[in-house]
Amino acid sequence: MDHAALQARIDAVNWYHEFDFGNGLMAKSRTPDVSDHRAVWDFTRRHLDTVDFQGKSVLDIGAWDGYWSFYAEKRGAKCVLATDDRTQNWSTATASISPRNYIDRRLKSIRTSRCTGLRS
Numbered sequence: 001m002d003h004a005a006l007q008a009r010i011d012a013v014n015w016y017h018e019f020d021f022g023n024g025l026m027a028k029s030r031t032p033d034v035s036d037h038r039a040v041w042d043f044t045r046r047h048l049d050t051v052d053f054q055g056k057s058v059l060d061i062g063a064w065d066g067y068w069s070f071y072a073e074k075r076g077a078k079c080v081l082a083t084d085d086r087t088q089n090w091s092t093a094t095a096s097i098s099p100r101n102y103i104d105r106r107l108k109s110i111r112t113s114r115c116t117g118l119r120s
Helices: 003-011 034-048 067-074
Strands: 019-022 025-027 057-061 079-083
Touching: 003 025, 034 067, 057 067, 067 079
Parallel strands: 057 079
Antiparallel strands: 019 025
């Protein structure tokens, strides 16, 4: 799939968080008060920056679009298990599973977990 087609697929999702997928591919938040949410995300990130994720297993319950799951993985988590109830999301259910489709990560959904010792 070419770059423009992949960006069009990303743009078709009603994202909550903003993702940089690399190679110029970006997901923009469509929440109407995104500047307020960015302040919360910055606050959360500052606190999570103090956590040593290196080699740890992380369980992200209520992962929504997986932003913080990918954050833990980028910070060295060896395994991230993410889950959410898509029926409770304020947006369409597509964003809750989409990031895995655009980047090659170790993140696993709870239905396809390959984390050591875990079964779905």
